[in-house]
Amino acid sequence: MIHTDWAIEICGLHTRFGQHVVHEDIDLAVLRGEVLALVGGSGSGKTTLLRQMLGLEAPAQGSVRVLGASRYDCSHEAQKQLRVRLGVLFQRGALFSALNVYDNIALPLRELRNLRESLIRDLVMLKLDMVGVEAQHAYKMPAELSGGMIKRVALARALALDPELLFLDEPTAGLDPALSESFVDLIQTLRKELTLTIVMVTHDLDTLVAISDRVAVLAERRIIALGSIPAVIAVEHPFIESFFLGARGRNALRMFQKN
Numbered sequence: 001m002i003h004t005d006w007a008i009e010i011c012g013l014h015t016r017f018g019q020h021v022v023h024e025d026i027d028l029a030v031l032r033g034e035v036l037a038l039v040g041g042s043g044s045g046k047t048t049l050l051r052q053m054l055g056l057e058a059p060a061q062g063s064v065r066v067l068g069a070s071r072y073d074c075s076h077e078a079q080k081q082l083r084v085r086l087g088v089l090f091q092r093g094a095l096f097s098a099l100n101v102y103d104n105i106a107l108p109l110r111e112l113r114n115l116r117e118s119l120i121r122d123l124v125m126l127k128l129d130m131v132g133v134e135a136q137h138a139y140k141m142p143a144e145l146s147g148g149m150i151k152r153v154a155l156a157r158a159l160a161l162d163p164e165l166l167f168l169d170e171p172t173a174g175l176d177p178a179l180s181e182s183f184v185d186l187i188q189t190l191r192k193e194l195t196l197t198i199v200m201v202t203h204d205l206d207t208l209v210a211i212s213d214r215v216a217v218l219a220e221r222r223i224i225a226l227g228s229i230p231a232v233i234a235v236e237h238p239f240i241e242s243f244f245l246g247a248r249g250r251n252a253l254r255m256f257q258k259n
C-alpha cells in the first residue's frame with residue numbers, strides 16, 4: 001500500500017556485506033513533516049540505512065520509497081528529479097576543501113538547476129543569511145572556518161535546493177555544548193519555517209530530545225523500538241537502557257520533561 005502521508009516507506013529490507021548481515025526484515029515509515037531520529041549502537045547499520053534512503057547503496061532485498069518514488073526501480077531522470085528534493089548534511093567531509101564557502105553552496109545549484117549566475121548569487125546569499133553566516137565569510141575557504149561555522153555552511157548547502165526532505169548524519173558531532181545548542185536551535189527554526197521532513201542519525205541525546213518527534217532504535221539487525229521518546233524508553237532492551245537511562249541520558253530526559 002502506498003501512503004501519501006509518508007515521506008519514506010521501507011518494507012522488508014535486508015542488507016548483507018558478504019556473510020555479515022546488517023539489517024534483517026526492516027520496515028520503517030517516516031511521516032511527512034516529522035523529525036525521525038535513528039539511533040543504535042556503533043555498527044548497527046544507521047549510516048547504511050541512511051545511504052539506502054539516499055539511493056547511494058542498494059539493499060540485498062526489500063523496497064525503499066522516497067517521496068512516493070521507488071528508490072531502486074526508477075529511471076535516471078526520475079532519480080535526478082528526486083535528488084533535487086533532498087538535502088544531506090554528512091557527518092564528515094561536509095564541505096569541499098578546494099572550494100570557498102560561496103562555491104560550496106552554489107555547487108548543487110549549478111549541478112542540478114539551470115540558473116543564471118546572478119540568481120545563484122542571490123540564492124547563495126539567502127541561504128547564508130538563513131543559517132546565520134554573514135556575507136563577509138562567503139569567500140573564505142573551509143580551512144579558515146570554525147567547526148560551528150563549517151556545520152552552518154554545510155547546512156546552507158544542504159538547503160540550497162529547497163529540499164522537502166533533509167538527512168542529517170550526526171549534525172552536532174564535534175561541536176562543543178554551546179555550539180551544539182545553537183545549531184540545534186537553528187535546525188528547529190528552519191524546520192518550522194520550511195516545513196521540512198528530517199531523518200537524523202545521532203548519538204547525542206540532547207540533540208535527539210530537542211528535535212525529534214519520533215525515535216527508531218536499531219539493534220540486532222532490526223528496529224526494536226519506534227515511537228515517541230517515552231514510548232521507546234518503555235521498551236526493555238539493554239541498548240535502550242544504556243542509551244537513555246545512563247547518567248547522561250537521565251540529564252537529557254530531565255530537560256525533556258521540563259519542556
Ligand SMILES: Nc1ncnc2c1ncn2[C@@H]1O[C@H](COP(=O)(O)OP(=O)(O)OP(=O)(O)O)[C@@H](O)[C@H]1O
Nearest residue numbers: 017018020022040041042043044045046047048049
Ligand atoms: N561498504 C561496506 N562494506 C562492508 N561492510 C560495510 C560497508 N558499509 C558498512 N559496513 C558494515 O556494516 C555495519 C554497519 O555499518 P554502519 O556504518 O551503517 O553502522 P552505524 O550504525 O552507522 O555505525 P557508527 O555509529 O559507528 O557510525 C558495520 O559492521 C560496517 O562495518
